[in-house]
Each structure stands twice: as structure tokens, then as C-alpha cells.
Amino acid sequence: MTHILAIDQGTTSTRAMVFDSAMDVVASEQKEFPQHFPNSGWVEHDPLDLWETTLATCRDALKSSGIEATQIAAIGITNQRETTIVWDKLTGAPIYNAIVWQDRRTADQCRGLRDAGHDEMITQRTGLLVDPYFSGTKLGWILDHIDGARTRAAKGELLFGTVDSFLIWKLTGGAVHATDATNAARTMLYDIRKGRWSKSICDLLDIPMQMLPEVKDCAADFGQSDAAIFGTPIPICGVAGDQQAATVGQACFEPGMMKSTYGTGCFALLNTGQTPVVSQNRLLTTIAYQLDGKPTYALEGSIFVAGAVVQWLRDGLQIIADSAETQALAAQADPHQNVVIVPAFVGLGAPYWNADCRGAAFGLTRSTGPAEMAKAALESVGYQTRDLLEAMSADWQVTGVQSTLRVDGGMSASDWAMQFLSDIIGAPVDRPKIRETTVLGAAWLAGMHVGLYPDQATFAAQWVCDTEFVPKMDEETRQTKYASWKKAVQATLSF
DSSP, X not given: OOEEEEEEEOSSEEEEEEEOTTSOEEEEEEEEOOOBOOSTTOOEEOHHHHHHHHHXXXXXXXXXXXXXXXXXXEEEEEEXXXXXXXXXXXXXXXXXXXXXXXXXXXXXXXHHHHHTTOHHHHHXXXXXXXXXXXXXXXXXXXXXXXXXXXXXXXXTOEEEEOHHHHHHHHXXXXXXXXXXXXXXXXXXXXXXXXXXXXXXXXXXXXXXXXXXXEEEOSBSOOOBOOHHHHSSOOBEEEEEEHHHHXXXXXXXXXXXXXXXXXXXXXXXXXXXXXXXXXXXXXXXXXXXXXXXXXXXXXXXXXESOSHHHHHIIIIISOOOSSTTHHHHHHHHSOTTOOOEEEXXXXXXXXXXXXXXXXXXXXXXXXXXXXXXXXXXXXXXXXXXXXXXXXXXXXXXXXXXXXXXXXXXSGGGGOHHHHHHHHHHHTSOEEEESXXXXXXXXXXXXXXXXXXXXXXXXXXXXXXXXXXXXXXXXXXXXXXXXXXXXHHHHHHHHHO
């Protein structure tokens, strides 16, 4: 058993990768699946699309790797977080579509919880803000809107899980209903200090606790895949939500280390060690990873739209045919035009947390064209990242914090975007040699648990920087441009 099969179930596609004993990729397969938008601000997936693309990519990756399933030592899983699924305990059939993390349908309920004064208790226990982003109110919505769901849930006939739990259930043939601490920490139902589901919050949201999965370490025994799936049972030994898996894959194991992942959204995590830091700047306190029963905490800032703003240029405005075109277009933009895009298509995340505002563009002229729009789209990601880093610095004023930001995810491949990021934050940006850090993190967790991969310290020592971007922008320009962004955000919020 010399290989690891790692599953990366994301927001727009599912990937499976096979890693060898040296943690090198020997096969990778990816499949996209449909997005569903039944109402304004609603985002859904068919849970069976998530399962079927997982199954197909795993089988394809095994086939293209040329190895047998019997050579797979373990499976690691990383997944889009907060996305909520409810399924029948006996049949495994979902009772409704998966409500995706981007979905805003429970904004009114969250506002009601805040108005009733419940937000302080929820934040103290979970480290999260009361927001439709998280799973708790999504789960409540499904129970309230599907005929008979509450009655069935109370009888123990229905199960809830984030995507990892659903995949574990399906892979094990319904034998295991479990999640890991990082995914549990994103539900708004989990007490991150006590390490257990919060009865107080479940009672408040009328969530039957028998629906909830067992919570385990990130590296643990999550059961075995059904022998019929791959021809032999394979143990599932590593699970982490995508941003936490990226934190692990970037080897951000020391307090003060930071990483930022640029996918559909952008998520920056700052390792704060064994102490959960309470944010005064509307950041999230979360679990970075949990090993040997001991959680390591992080401050997290979540940007809802990062790579999705480039998808909007392609699919919405249709001014580009391929996402890769934005880099060349941005380089051609008129430097005298100050176009600012605030991509609040599904509201603004940290540090603003406004679910109701929507996107806006400022500074348009008659000569504004695709190049200027592409530049503004890429710059918006850098501006939003600076918002997060400034909030983190204010919350965690500890000497010795590393100023270098480690980056990964699809958009990190853009040299233009990463150079602007370094320029606007005024700090080095390191892009690793292995950019698929999310799936690498899941693979390492699984491989480390079964003894195939090295311990934390050795793994961290193997991290290699491929490209370092250093600031080239002068301080006056940096502050002037950032001031324009802040004005644009305030105008968007006021609208």
C-alpha cells in the first residue's frame, strides 16, 4: 500500500488525485457539475451530482494512475464547507438539494436571531457570526420547508451533514455518519471550546441532535469504503474542510503563519495556536485543524467572491472566453482609469458581513472596456485580501507574526494578480511549488495517519516556495488606491 487517494469536492467541480509515497501526484481527474439558482441569492447543488462526480473522478484517477485499488493505503477528503445536505437514514436519498455556502436565503432569520440578542451566545460558543453563510440556519430551512421533515428528523429518520459527511456515508455504504472538527466548526452548531455540539444552539434553532454526525480529529478512522465501490475496502483516514486542508497543505503549523486560498471565494487563515482569539473586527474564530484530540485555532476572513468575479466576466458579461485571458487584458488596461469593482454579488463577507448588498462598479467612462474591467476584477481580490489582513493584525497583536502570505488556489496562478496582491498589502507573497495545497493537505492527513507520510515537522520542512512576489508599488500609490477601494465599499454598502 504505497499510494493515497485524495478527494477534493469543491463548489464548481470535484477532483480526485492519486499521490505516491513521496507525496507526488501520479494522477488527477476533475469533473464540473451544474449550479442551480432557483431564486435571487439562492445557490444549490444536486447532492447526487456531488456523489457521482466523486465516484467517477476516483475511478478515473485510479485507472489513469495505472495502480490497483489494493495499493491505496487510505483515502483523504476535503470539501466545500458549510454546504448543507439532509438525507434519509435508510436509503441515503437526499430530501432536498444541497444548500450551498454562498446561499443567502436565511438572511431574514439570521437578522431575527441578532435582533433577539442571540448573536453573542452563538459567537461565544462557535466563534462564528450569525450569518446565512453557515449551515445551522440552512438546516433549519430544509426542516421547515420540506413536508414532514421535522417530524421525520425528530423520529431519527433523517441525517444532516456537510459534504464530507455525505461522502463518508455514501463511501461506507451508510455504515459511518461522521465529520471532522474543522467542518463541524463551520455549522454554527458546534462549541469549538468544549469540542461538542451545542445543545443550547440546537434547541434555539430547533435542530434534533440525533441528526448530527460524530465529530472526529482531522486524521482519524472514518470507516472503510464499501468493497463494491473500488473492488476492495479502503480506509478513510483524513478529513478537513477545504480552507483548513489548504492551511495544512501550506504547512502553516506555527502561530503567526498565514495562508490565503483563491478559488470561487477567498479565505485567509492566521494560525493562532492553542488559544481561540475573539475577533473585534468581525473575523471568524475557527479550528485550523485538530490532531490527537487537540484543536489548533485560527482567525479566518472569508471573501465570498474571488475567482467567481472572473467567471462573471466570462459567463455574465461574456467579455472573455477563458479565465486565463484576464492577466493579459489587465496588463493592457489604461493606467489613467481608476475603475473599481466591488464584487458583492452574494453580499460582502469579512470584515463587513452584509448579506443584503450587491455588486457595483465605479469610475466607468466611455473608454472603459474589457481590459479595464479585467484589471478591476483582479484588483478587487487584492483589495479584499488587504481588508482581511488589516483586521487580523488588529485582532492578534503578537510580536513575531510572519508578514509573508502563502497563497494557493486557481487564481494564484496569475502572476499579475499575485504581484498586485503583494503591492497592495505591502508584503511578500509566496506561491508554493505544489499549488494544489488543499488536496495535498487531505492526502497528508490520511497518509500521516496510516504511517505512509512523515510527521508535522518533517512535512513542514519539505514545503518549497516556487515564486516570491515582493512589493514594487510606492507607498503613496498603495494608499491612494486602497482609499478608493474603501470609498467604493462604503458606497456599495449605502446603496
